[in-house]
Structures are given as structure tokens and as C-alpha cells.
Amino acid sequence: MERKRSIRRRPKPPFERLKDHCRAFTAFMFSNVGITFLVVLYIIGGSFMFIAIEKPYDQSRRETSKLVRNETILKLWEILFENDNMFNYASFNETVEKILLDYQNTYTERQRKGVTEDVSGKNENSTQWTFSGGFLYCLTVITTIGYGNITPSTELGKIATIFYAIIGMPLFLLYLSNIGDILAKSFKWIYAKCCLxxxxxxxxxxxxxxxxxxxxxxxxxxxxxxxxxxxxxxxxxxxxxxxxxxxxxxxxxxITVPIPICVAIMIGYILLGAFIFDAWEGWGLLDSSYFCFISLSSIGLGDFSPAMALKIEPKEGQDEKDVGIRNVDLSFIFCSVYLLLGMALIAMCFNLMQEQVMHKLAVLKACSKQCFKCKRQTKKVEEQVQAQPEAKLQEKEKSVSAKTSTSFFPTASSHSHE
Amino acid sequence: MNRQRSSVRSSRGSNSTSNGSDPREKFKDCCRKFAVFMCTQVGVGALIISYALIGALIFEAIEGKANNTEIVTINETRRILVSELWEVVEDYNTLNTTAFIVRVNDLLFNYQLNFTESVKRGYEQKPPGEIWTYPASLMFCLSVFSMIGYGNIVPKTKWGKVLTMVYATFGIPLYILYFVSMGKVLASTFKWVYTWMHDCSNDSGNANSSEEGSSLQLPKTKKKIIVPSTACLWVISIYIAGGTVMFAEWENWSYTNSAYFVSTSLCKIGFGDFNVGKTRFIEKNGTMIADLNDSSAENHSKLVINFIFILFGMALVAMCYILMREEVREKYREIKEDTKMCMEDVSAKFAKCFGTTNIDDEYEEKYF
Known part of the structure; x- marks a missing residue:
């Protein structure tokens, strides 16, 4: 506000102008850069907190992966030698299939809950709750995306998530509105300078x-x-x-930026993300753009989540595994940056579009107000013309309702009355 | 339409009763307000519900028919595994436990690799026709346009994905409209109730004082009342607690899990690690199919109730948001006034220090 007021005054002494600039700069630092830092710091702090809470439990849960398999084997063993149906293939088929289905269901459920199975059998002690994983988790909490590929499994983690979200969401909204505002202003400036x-x-x-x-x-x-x-x-x-x-x-x-440009920016950003994710994760173009859209609209269904494909990659050899993990980290970071920027960009677009829509709404309101006024006047006229027969009145009403723009009506009726 | 009708009615009234324009005007105002209310609040609510219903129909039609090829392949691999196990049993039917365990472990591990891959490619435990029941797709629609995104049910087909994007593009603005308008209605209602309660308590407190005095005081207090944020927080926490108890009883979750589910849903995060109407077969793994058939009707009603619970909860959140924003704005205004006074003081001192009238003028232009 202050900045707006200070623009376009008559030329000031240079000292004053310098002071103005300084003030604007400090305000900018505190409001916009400050809020960005705050959000990033909040996310980093949160990720450390969740790592501290979740990591011990996560590792213990990972060990149970082997336990389940061993249990299944023992069950098979028992079935084979307790029920002596060893020579009946049909019944064997039935019972074993049931056990295997159990086994499969528990594993799919675990996988859906985010336990990446030790596919290679080597990286047994790798966990989801690395720094980048925690960072992405915190990001999905405060942006309300909520992919669900990484979720807390301890009681403490769940309670911490609730409070983390309660504090973090307003903070993120503040960030969005602030950065959206800044981006809108700078975009307007660019639009004014370049396109006009x-x-x-x-x-x-x-x-x-x-x-x-x-x-x-x-x-x-x-x-x-x-x-x-x-x-x-x-x-x-x-x-x-x-x-x-x-x-x-x-x-x-x-000046107002036309709506099609805003829409084009959003679509362009989604397509850009789609190309990058397609190259990075190897999803198709449709799936990548679907992922970008679902993420940026903060739906976050979670059927695609960042760094999904790369988790399977490190299959053979230590070196490849290291490369894979580094890739995962990079992918996580890239995705976080993409989301943080993209949400601000979308907020900007909505900011610009809202202005345009508001402007149009105001015009519409003024129009409708005028129409409404006229109608009231006609009613008053009608009340004055009570002496006339009723049939005529009703006719007049019909004409009132039939007319879309009644601005001419009061004058006409008054003429007839005279 | 409504407006026309009201005008007709009013004109008839004018014919029958020549004077007394005040009650007629009042009646007209009432009619207009009612029409506006119907068109905006109720209309938006009906619109969003019908949007969800239609969307559920479409998604059920599209996704329910799609056949998941992964299920066939997984079944095939399982059959192969069973025959392999049979072979193993034939080989080691002596009591050689260790060899048996080693072989079976290898086989199971291979099988696990197979189906973890295929889960990543989109394997579901049930065929799509069973997953995409009408209530389930209703929940999916809700989770898309309210931006929750549970992700327990996701579209697998190409057209389903495209349609989800289109559905979200139109659904989200509609939902925001609902959010805002319902929030306004609830906020005004809550405010009215709050002021009414406030008055009642005041009346009971000032029962001894004269009636005239209390009636004089009341309008004054009515204007200034701003619902404190603690009241909103109480309402929302009671709602969350109610939801927690309800879901904990239904789904046999612990209270922590249930509270976690409700609050992540109302915060629109929606991790999807807990889902209503899905736990039954996790508990009883073996008899999964029979159980689902038994409790499918129950599950459906649960899903519908969950739908209503979340939709209304969102409106409550909006109400709290609006009321709290009002309070914050009031406080912000106070702070702004304070800072303004401070600035005046500072600028006066500044002017004194520099002693130039020119700067003083500038400041006056800027700040007053």
C-alpha cells in the first residue's frame, strides 16, 4: 500500500527517494523473502522432526518384511505335514493358493502404505525417512497435497502431523498469497513493458x-x-x-492481464512439468501431465508420486545403487521446487484472473442495478395508474417481464400516463 | 422467475389493499431474500451434490468396465507358483526341513518381486467392477473436487485420467464457491446464535436490573459482538471429536488413528493410509470375499455418511475461517491505528530534527 502511494509523486529530493527505496527493500525482504525462508525452514525443521520420530520404527517394520515370509513358509510346512493331504493335488492347490493370496495381500497393503519392499534384498537398511523423503512429506502436509506414499506409522508421528498441519497450513497460505502477489505484480510489469x-x-x-x-x-x-x-x-x-x-x-x-494469458501460463507450466517428469521418471506424457495437474491442484491422489521409478532401479551392484539414491534425492528436491514454485505461480494466475473477473462483475452489477432501479420505478408508476382497468395493468406487467432491458420503459409509461 | 412472481403478488396486494406499503415492502423484501438464499446457498449446495452424483455415475461407467490385465497375470503366476510348490513337495517329501525352507523361500521371494512390480503397474486386489461401486466413486469424486485426494481409488484408464483432470478443473471452482457461501451462511447463523446466547446470559445476569436499562444496553452490545476464535475452535474440535468417536467405533481404529484420519481429511491433506469401508478384509485376510459380500451394504452406507460428514465438515471449517478472519481483521485494525499514531510521533520528531519545512510537507502528503 505504502509503495503504491509513494509511486507517482512529483519528483522528490534524492535523499528522500533513497530512503523510499530502502524502505521498500526492507519491506520486501521482511515480507516476501522472509516468508519464503520461513516456509523452507519450517519444512526443514519438520523433516528433521519426523525423521527423528519415524526412523527407528520404520527400520523395525522393515525387518518384519522377512518375518512375514518366514511365517508363510512355516505355515506351508505345517499344512504339508499336519494335514496329510500330500497326495491330493486339488486340495493342496486350494489351501496353498489361499495362503499365497494372504501373503500377497499383506504385501500389497504394506506396499501401498509406503513400505518399499527390499526388492534387491541388499539395501535392507534403506528407509523412506531420509532427509529428502521427510522434506517431501512435510511439503505434502503443509501444501495439503498428501500423496500418501510416505506416511507416519507411530502414534506420536500422527499427532505431530496434526499439529504440524495446523500451524503449517496458514503459514503456507500466507506464503502463497504473498508470493502470488509479488509474482502478479512483476508479471504485470513485464506484460506492460513487453507486450504493450x-x-x-x-x-x-x-x-x-x-x-x-x-x-x-x-x-x-x-x-x-x-x-x-x-x-x-x-x-x-x-x-x-x-x-x-x-x-x-x-x-x-x-492494467489488467487478459484471462487467456493466465490460462496459457498455467497450461504451459503443467506441460513443462510433464515433459520433465516424463524424461525423469519415464511415465508417459499423459501420466506425467496427470501427475502435475493432480499435484498442483493439491489433490494428490498418490497413484504417481515422485521418485517412484527410481526406487526400483538400484538392482545390481553397489555403484548403481548409490547413483540411484542420488537420483532419488535429486528428484525429490526437483519435485519440491517444482511444487513450491508452481503453487505460487497458480496463485499468481488466480490473482490476475480474479482481478479481471471482479472488474467484469462490477460492470455487471452496475448494469443490473440500473435495471433493478428501473423496475422499481415502473412499479411506482403502476401504483399510480391504479385507476386504470386491471386488464390493462396486467398487460403492462407482462410487457415489463418480457422486456430484457427495461430502461426505456419508465419514460414510455410516464408518457402514456400524461 | 421468482422476482416476477413476487412483483405480481405485490401488485395484486396493492389492488386489494390500497394503503399500508410498509408491510408489503417487508413481505417483498422477505420474498426476495428467500429467493436469493435459495438461489445462492441452497442452490450451490444442491449443485455440488448433483455434480458429485453425476461424476460418480460417469466414473463408475468408465472405470468399472475397464479390465485390469494385471489381475490375470498375477493369477497366472500364482498358479505357476502352486505347481512349483507341488513339485518341491514331491522332491522333498522326506522330512528335510531346511532344504524345503530354502527352496520355498527362493520361490516366494521371486513371486514377491513379481507382484511388487505389478502393484507398481497398477494391480488391485479386486476387479475394477467391485472397486468402482457407486458410493466408492462418489467418494472419489468428493476427494477430487474437494482436493483431498485420498488415493485409495484411482483411475487406471486413459480416459479416466483425462476425465479426472476435466472434472477437477470445473469441480474445484464450484467447490470453492460452495465453501465460501456455506461458510458465510454458517458464520452468520453461528453469530446469531452466539449473540442470542450472549443476550440470554446477559439477561439472566441483569435480571435484577430494570428492563429498560437492559433493552437499552442490548443493541449496543449486538453491534460490537465478534465471536471469539475460541468458540469457533470449540465447535470444530467438537466436530472432530464426534467424527473420531464415530469412525473409531465403526472401523475399530484406535482413537489416535481416527483423529488423525478426520483431521487430515478436514485439512484436505488426505494421505489415504486409512480408508473408510476397507478395513474389514484387512482384519480377516482369509475370508476376504465372503466378508465383503456380507458388509457391502453397510460399507456403502458408511461411505455415504463419510461423504456427508466431510462435506459438512468443510463448511464448518469455512465458517471458522470466516469468523476468525473477522477477529483477526479487527485486531489488525487496532494495531494499524496504534502504528499510525507511532508514525505520527516519529515523523514529527523527524521534522524537528531536520528542521526543513519541505520535508514536513512531504510527510504530511504521504501520511495524512
Whole structure:
């Protein structure tokens, strides 16, 4: 607010201007950079907290993976030698299939809950709750995406999640609105400078003059002879020089960015993400764009989650495994940055679109208000015309309801009354 | 339409009763308000519910028909495994436990690798026709447009994914509309109830004082009352506690898990590690199919109740948000006034220090 007010004053002494700039800079640092740092710090702190809470339990749960398999084997053994149906293939088939189905179901359930099975059998002590995993978990909590690929399994972790979300979500909303605002402002500035050619005042002046000229031609459609030829453009430009000057000097924050551009930006961002994730994770283009959309709209179904494919990759050899883990880390970080930036970008787009919609709504409201006023006037007129027969009145009402724009009606009725 | 009708009614009224415009105006106002209420709040609620119902129908039709090829392959591998086990039994039918265990362990491990891969490719325990029942797809629609995204049910087909994106694009703004308008209605209702209670308590407190005095005081207090945030928090925590108890009883979850489920749902996080109407077969793994058949109707009603619970809970959250925002704004205004006073003081001192009238003018222009 302050900044807006301080723009476009008459020239000040340089010392004052410097002070203004300093003030704006400190405000910027505190409000925007500060909030970004706060969010990042909050996420980092949260990830350490959740790692501390969850990691011991996660490792113990991982060990049970082997236990389940051993149990299944023992069950098979018992079935084989306690029920002496060793030579009956049909019954053997039935019982064994049941056991295997059990085994399979427990494992799929575990996998869906986020226990990555020790596919290679080697990285037994690798856990989801690395720093990057925790970071992504905290991010999904405060952005309310909630993929569900990493979830807390201890009681303490669950309670901590609830409180972490209660504090973190308003913080993230604050970040979104702040950064969205900043991005909207800078985007508007860029739009004003580049797309409306405000960089070079001469071009802008000529363009505006042309536009004005066209408008004038449209307005004075009756006198085409007067404003014909090339010199009339220059005349009009001279005429409206002060106006054009005003237009050029106008605050770039006052212009509105058209909605299609905002939509194009959003779609472009999603497509960009889709290409990158396609290259990175090896999903198809459709699946990647589906993932980007679901993530950025904070739905987060979780059927695709970042670094999913890379977890399986380290199958043979220590070196490959290291590479894989590094890749996973990179992917996590890239995904976090993509999400943080993308949500701010979407907030920006909504900011810009909201302005446009508000503007249109205000116009619509004014229109409807006028219509409403007229209707009230007609009613009053009707009340005055009580002496007239009822049939006529009803006819009039019908005409009122039939007319979409009743602005002409009061004058007409008053004429008839007179 | 409504407006026209009301105007007709009012004109008839004017014919029958020549004077007394005040009650007529009042009646008209009432009618108009009612129409507006119906069109905005109830209309939005009905719109969102019908949107969900239609979406559920569409998703059920699209996803229910799709056949999951992974199930067939997994069944095939299981059959192969069984025959392999049979061979193992034939080989080691002596009491050679260790050799048996080693062989079976290898086989099971291979099998595990197979199906973990296929789970990643989208294997589900049940065929899609059983997963995408109508209530389940209703919950899916809710989780998409309310941005919860449980992820217990996800579209597998290409068209399902595209449709989900389109559905979310139109559904989310609609949901936000619902969120805001229901929040407003609930906030005004809650405010009214709160002021009413406040008045009642005041009345009982000032019962001894004269009636005139209390009636004079009341309008004053009515204007200034801002519902404190603690009241909102009480309401929301009671709602969460109710949900916690309900789900804990139904699903046999512990209270912590249940509270975790309810609060992550209402915060729109929706991890999906707990799901309503799914626990039955986790508990009794062996008799999974029979159990599902038994309790399917119950599960469906649970899902529908869950749907209503979450939709209403979201409106409650919106109410709390609006009321708390009001309070925060009030406080913010106070703080702003304070800082303004401070700034005035500082600027006056500044002007004194520099002693130039020019700067003083600038400051006056800027701050006053």
C-alpha cells in the first residue's frame, strides 16, 4: 500500500527517494523473502522432526518384511505335514493358493502404505525417512497435497502431523498469497513493458495514437470524409497528446492481464512439468501431465508420486545403487521446487484472473442495478395508474417481464400516463 | 422467475389493499431474500451434490468396465507358483526341513518381486467392477473436487485420467464457491446464535436490573459482538471429536488413528493410509470375499455418511475461517491505528530534527 502511494509523486529530493527505496527493500525482504525462508525452514525443521520420530520404527517394520515370509513358509510346512493331504493335488492347490493370496495381500497393503519392499534384498537398511523423503512429506502436509506414499506409522508421528498441519497450513497460505502477489505484480510489469510496448515511449505513443484514431473513426462514423488520410492520425495524436502521455505514464499495476494469458501460463507450466517428469521418471506424457495437474491442484491422489521409478532401479551392484539414491534425492528436491514454485505461480494466475473477473462483475452489477432501479420505478408508476382497468395493468406487467432491458420503459409509461 | 412472481403478488396486494406499503415492502423484501438464499446457498449446495452424483455415475461407467490385465497375470503366476510348490513337495517329501525352507523361500521371494512390480503397474486386489461401486466413486469424486485426494481409488484408464483432470478443473471452482457461501451462511447463523446466547446470559445476569436499562444496553452490545476464535475452535474440535468417536467405533481404529484420519481429511491433506469401508478384509485376510459380500451394504452406507460428514465438515471449517478472519481483521485494525499514531510521533520528531519545512510537507502528503 505504502509503495503504491509513494509511486507517482512529483519528483522528490534524492535523499528522500533513497530512503523510499530502502524502505521498500526492507519491506520486501521482511515480507516476501522472509516468508519464503520461513516456509523452507519450517519444512526443514519438520523433516528433521519426523525423521527423528519415524526412523527407528520404520527400520523395525522393515525387518518384519522377512518375518512375514518366514511365517508363510512355516505355515506351508505345517499344512504339508499336519494335514496329510500330500497326495491330493486339488486340495493342496486350494489351501496353498489361499495362503499365497494372504501373503500377497499383506504385501500389497504394506506396499501401498509406503513400505518399499527390499526388492534387491541388499539395501535392507534403506528407509523412506531420509532427509529428502521427510522434506517431501512435510511439503505434502503443509501444501495439503498428501500423496500418501510416505506416511507416519507411530502414534506420536500422527499427532505431530496434526499439529504440524495446523500451524503449517496458514503459514503456507500466507506464503502463497504473498508470493502470488509479488509474482502478479512483476508479471504485470513485464506484460506492460513487453507486450504493450511500454519500453520505448515512442512506439507506445504511436500505437496508442493509432488506437485512439480507430476509436474516433468508429465513433464519428457519420463523418468519414473529415478524418481521412494519413495526416489525420498525426492530428489526433497531437490532440490527445496529454491523454496519451497519461496513459503511458500510468501505473503498470492498473492494467489488467487478459484471462487467456493466465490460462496459457498455467497450461504451459503443467506441460513443462510433464515433459520433465516424463524424461525423469519415464511415465508417459499423459501420466506425467496427470501427475502435475493432480499435484498442483493439491489433490494428490498418490497413484504417481515422485521418485517412484527410481526406487526400483538400484538392482545390481553397489555403484548403481548409490547413483540411484542420488537420483532419488535429486528428484525429490526437483519435485519440491517444482511444487513450491508452481503453487505460487497458480496463485499468481488466480490473482490476475480474479482481478479481471471482479472488474467484469462490477460492470455487471452496475448494469443490473440500473435495471433493478428501473423496475422499481415502473412499479411506482403502476401504483399510480391504479385507476386504470386491471386488464390493462396486467398487460403492462407482462410487457415489463418480457422486456430484457427495461430502461426505456419508465419514460414510455410516464408518457402514456400524461 | 421468482422476482416476477413476487412483483405480481405485490401488485395484486396493492389492488386489494390500497394503503399500508410498509408491510408489503417487508413481505417483498422477505420474498426476495428467500429467493436469493435459495438461489445462492441452497442452490450451490444442491449443485455440488448433483455434480458429485453425476461424476460418480460417469466414473463408475468408465472405470468399472475397464479390465485390469494385471489381475490375470498375477493369477497366472500364482498358479505357476502352486505347481512349483507341488513339485518341491514331491522332491522333498522326506522330512528335510531346511532344504524345503530354502527352496520355498527362493520361490516366494521371486513371486514377491513379481507382484511388487505389478502393484507398481497398477494391480488391485479386486476387479475394477467391485472397486468402482457407486458410493466408492462418489467418494472419489468428493476427494477430487474437494482436493483431498485420498488415493485409495484411482483411475487406471486413459480416459479416466483425462476425465479426472476435466472434472477437477470445473469441480474445484464450484467447490470453492460452495465453501465460501456455506461458510458465510454458517458464520452468520453461528453469530446469531452466539449473540442470542450472549443476550440470554446477559439477561439472566441483569435480571435484577430494570428492563429498560437492559433493552437499552442490548443493541449496543449486538453491534460490537465478534465471536471469539475460541468458540469457533470449540465447535470444530467438537466436530472432530464426534467424527473420531464415530469412525473409531465403526472401523475399530484406535482413537489416535481416527483423529488423525478426520483431521487430515478436514485439512484436505488426505494421505489415504486409512480408508473408510476397507478395513474389514484387512482384519480377516482369509475370508476376504465372503466378508465383503456380507458388509457391502453397510460399507456403502458408511461411505455415504463419510461423504456427508466431510462435506459438512468443510463448511464448518469455512465458517471458522470466516469468523476468525473477522477477529483477526479487527485486531489488525487496532494495531494499524496504534502504528499510525507511532508514525505520527516519529515523523514529527523527524521534522524537528531536520528542521526543513519541505520535508514536513512531504510527510504530511504521504501520511495524512
Amino acid at each position: 510496448c511500454r519500453v520505448c515511449p515512442n512506439i507506445a505513443r504511436r500505437r496508442l495514437a493509432r488506437e485512439k484514431h480507430k476509436e474516433k473513426l468508429r465513433q464519428n462514423g457519420d463523418f468519414p470524409s473529415e478524418s481521412g488520410g494519413t495526416d489525420s492520425g498525426s492530428i489526433s495524436s497531437y490532440e490527445n497528446d496529454s491523454e496519451i502521455e497519461m496513459e503511458i505514464m500510468k501505473n503498470p499495476q492498473d
